[in-house]
Amino acid sequence: MSAETMLAFDANCHLFIPGCGFESPGLHSFVFEPLFTVGGFEFNKPMLLALLSTVVVVWFFWAAFGRAKVVPGKLQMIGEAGYDFVRRGLVYDALGKKEGDKYVPFMVSLFFFVWIMNIWSIVPVAAFPVTSIIAFPLGLALIVYILWMSLTFKKHGFVGALKNLSGYDKSLGWVLPLIMVLELLQHLLIRPFTHAVRLFANMFAGHMLILMFTIASWYLLNGIGIVYASASFVMTIVMTAFELFIQAVQAYVFVLLACNYVQGALAENH
């Protein structure tokens, strides 16, 4: 693979060079050539980064908790802080300690996996948020959806679950059918969709912005264009810092919503 195919634009093209326009990033920036192909299966960069996310999360927690001690070392302390952040800050908060304990491992895995997948966005060389490919957040949202639905039907039975999902409430009177349709639609279709798309779109947009300013910084770097290039470069740095924040927030929101859905499934009636 040449340097040309690594970069998503023509590196020799600059401002003021005739016949050379700015190639803005677009949907094509999210399509990757396969790194290799095994029997028709095309293995590409986002897949590699997804598997690397697994390696990073497992490696970190293995190092931190593999031989956990009562008197913790530095790494274990950091691991415990992260673990407690998700456990108390998200799971116990939404579900309570008694109900929530069962879901702690799932939510902890979910949070750190999503976070690391997001973080690849600002890691040099990787420089791509895995979650900006819809398949990854959608897969995770589906797992949450299946968990949520199975809990709802297990807890309330078939009719109870339908009531739970449709927000059945007699006191609403004649608007009840309308509400039920809307609620069912929301719970069964919109929620899982937005759950996945919220994460996807945030990462997608963030990556677009960083890409835009990065490419522009390079493109503008010719003659007097250095002034524009500097401004663009500053924006690249700012956006990178901002993304670092957004990546954590989106991972947090993703897990928060997952907790809320599970809580809704376990709630008596709402």
Added chain:
Amino acid sequence: MTLVNMAAEVPENPLFPPIPELVIGLVAFFIVFGILAKKLLPNINNVLDERRRQIEGRMEEAEALQAEAQQVLADYRAQLADARHEAARLRQEAQEQGATLIAEMRAEGQRQREEIIAAGHAQIAADRKAAAQSLRQDVGKLATDLAGKLVGESLEDHARQSRTIDRFLDELEAGATKAEAGR
């Protein structure tokens, strides 16, 4: 394939999930979930529980120690009080014993004094009796000698002599007793 060509490709709808990525994503997540849920999080939970237990255990230990210390203090105080009582009792006893001893010694002294006095009295009586006996004999002999000298050898008969003397002395004694009683 050049980049210009790539850009010219019509990319798929970004909201349409490619199946291979979906599968890889799920596999990647379940590996994380499996290892964390089966091994690492139970690990850390055990350690956190153990830590909590140890902290609670130390608190219990401290409470137990404090209780023991208080128990020991109470015991010491009780023993001290007992010792004071004992000392007081011993003093009391000693005083009582001393008083008894003094009383006994006083009684003993009294008894010995009386014994000595009694013995003195008896001695005096015995001496007096012996003196009286000896006097009677001497007086009898003197009187006999005197009377013999006066009346010759007629009074040789001893028996008579004795009787006479005794009679005389008895009369003398009776006279003395009578004079004493009359006094």
